[in-house]
Amino acid sequence: MAETDSKATFNQSARVKIHKRYQNRCAICLARLPTSGGCCAHLFESAGIGAKQAEDLGILAPGYRRSSAENGFLFCPTCHLAYFTPNYIALSPPIPVLQYIINYLEVPTNALPLHQVLHLMFQAAKGHNVNLPDVISFLPFVGLYTIVSLDPKEVEGMILATHHQPALSHVLTDEVAPENTPPTAPDVARIFDVQKLPKTCIPATLGIIPLSSSDPEFLESCYWRLPIMSGIVLAMLLEHLPPTITCKEVRLARTIIGHLYLHSARNIEPPLGSGAGSSDGFGGGGDSGSGGPGAGKPRGSNSGSGGARGGPNDHIEPSGSIGSRVTKRKREQSDQFESVQSEGSTSSNENNDDNANISYGYGGKQEDWEFGLDFSSNRIIFAASGQMLVGPMCCPDLGPPES
Numbered sequence: 001m002a003e004t005d006s007k008a009t010f011n012q013s014a015r016v017k018i019h020k021r022y023q024n025r026c027a028i029c030l031a032r033l034p035t036s037g038g039c040c041a042h043l044f045e046s047a048g049i050g051a052k053q054a055e056d057l058g059i060l061a062p063g064y065r066r067s068s069a070e071n072g073f074l075f076c077p078t079c080h081l082a083y084f085t086p087n088y089i090a091l092s093p094p095i096p097v098l099q100y101i102i103n104y105l106e107v108p109t110n111a112l113p114l115h116q117v118l119h120l121m122f123q124a125a126k127g128h129n130v131n132l133p134d135v136i137s138f139l140p141f142v143g144l145y146t147i148v149s150l151d152p153k154e155v156e157g158m159i160l161a162t163h164h165q166p167a168l169s170h171v172l173t174d175e176v177a178p179e180n181t182p183p184t185a186p187d188v189a190r191i192f193d194v195q196k197l198p199k200t201c202i203p204a205t206l207g208i209i210p211l212s213s214s215d216p217e218f219l220e221s222c223y224w225r226l227p228i229m230s231g232i233v234l235a236m237l238l239e240h241l242p243p244t245i246t247c248k249e250v251r252l253a254r255t256i257i258g259h260l261y262l263h264s265a266r267n268i269e270p271p272l273g274s275g276a277g278s279s280d281g282f283g284g285g286g287d288s289g290s291g292g293p294g295a296g297k298p299r300g301s302n303s304g305s306g307g308a309r310g311g312p313n314d315h316i317e318p319s320g321s322i323g324s325r326v327t328k329r330k331r332e333q334s335d336q337f338e339s340v341q342s343e344g345s346t347s348s349n350e351n352n353d354d355n356a357n358i359s360y361g362y363g364g365k366q367e368d369w370e371f372g373l374d375f376s377s378n379r380i381i382f383a384a385s386g387q388m389l390v391g392p393m394c395c396p397d398l399g400p401p402e403s
Contacts, residue, residue: 009042009066009067010040010042010067010069010072011067013069014040014068014069014072015040015072018040018069018073018074019035019038019040019074021072021074021195021227022038022073022074022194022195022227023194023199024038024199025194025197025199026038026074026079026194027073027074027075027226028075028079028147028192028209028224029160029161029162029163029209030162030163030164030192030194030197031076031162031163032199032201033076037076037077038076039074039076039077039081040072040073041072041073041074041085042066042071042073043072043073043228043232043233043235043236054231054235054239057114057257057260058113058115058116059114059115059231059234059235060115060229060232060235061113061115061231070228070229070232071232073228078160079160083155083158083160083211086151086154087150087151087240088149088150088151088154088155088211089147089148089150089155089211090147090148090150090236090237090240091145091146091147091148091224091233091237092146092147092148092233092237092249093145093146093230093233093234093237094141094144094145094146094223094249095146095248095252096138096140096141097121097138097141098249098252098253098256099252100121100134100138101114101117101234101256102252102255102256102259103134104117104133105256105260114231114234115229117132118229118230118231118234120132121135121138121230122142122230124138124139125139125142125143140171140172140173140174141171142230143225143230144171144191144223144224144225145223145225145226145233146223146224146249147209147211147224148237148246148247149211149212149213149246149247150240150241150242150246150250151242151246152212152246155211155212156212156214157212157214158211158212159208159209159210159212159215160209161206161207161208161209162192162206162207162208162209163204163205163206164197164202164204164205164207165190165206165207165208166190166191166192166193166205167190168181168183168185168188168189168190169188169189169190169191170187171187171188171189171221172187174191183217184219184221189220189221189223190220190221190222190223191222191223191224191225192222192223192224192225193224194224194225194226195225209222234253234256237249237250237253238253238256241254241257
């Protein structure tokens, strides 16, 4: 989200749609904005390749258009320039949605691309019958998002002010909670809904949005109901995963991308992808953390810490156009992958026939996953039968980028 109205590729029509969609208010703090005072930001930076790789992994539908109004977000200058642009914070699907995606991935026979799964989840929330298991587990959380800290040190003690703090609501029923309800009660949260507020001036209800776990109000659950696709938010989060786990949402996001790339590393199509796996790895790594918003759970915790295993540069490829060289090296990697898979046939994961050669969570081997600093230039290393398996399409010796 690094672009404002003056630099963005949104045309005038798209900017008008974005302002209208968000009622001329900041999507986060709900501040009322003049027409020329809002920041129309892209969910993907113009210099990044996140959208393309998200398509390769099936997170976004093919042909996703960055310049469309659907990829736009309306911010006030404070939220945009001070916090989202430097990637100190990011939006995330709520924990129940992330956990549902993981549960879906862990069933080898589930083969829908993720963008289709997310679409069906939205259809289910609208009352349609869909061919998805256990829809009850995610229904109340479809369309809701949380804010996660990507750099806890930078936001220590920081807050966002809001002139329109919502009342406490029951998440499962979307009903306003009684006045005497404690803000940390189970299944209770403040739901910021920019589309429920009018464009006109209304009486202020002052409040704060804490960004640091040191703030007592951080224990309150907060959600944002936003008119954007879950796939965009998830791809954005995966693009900016920090090198250490800062909250439960980040840990779950690491698990999701690990599953996707482990499928690609076995030279098969990712179960959520419509094509071959992406050439680079989404970032993130570190030791286990805890916290994060959920049904009646606190909004997150920064207790998890620790650098990437073996140091931040031990398993990182130089920046470059790796994707353009994937086809040339595909055959060279094939022998390496087959060798590792063959030797891994005695893995302890014998109860998962199709997944026995590579552990991706079932056997508690996620601690063996190693991640680079970002997905646009680095690779991921996976453990398989005691050997290090290079992540999909990332040959250890690709040479310098092609000009």
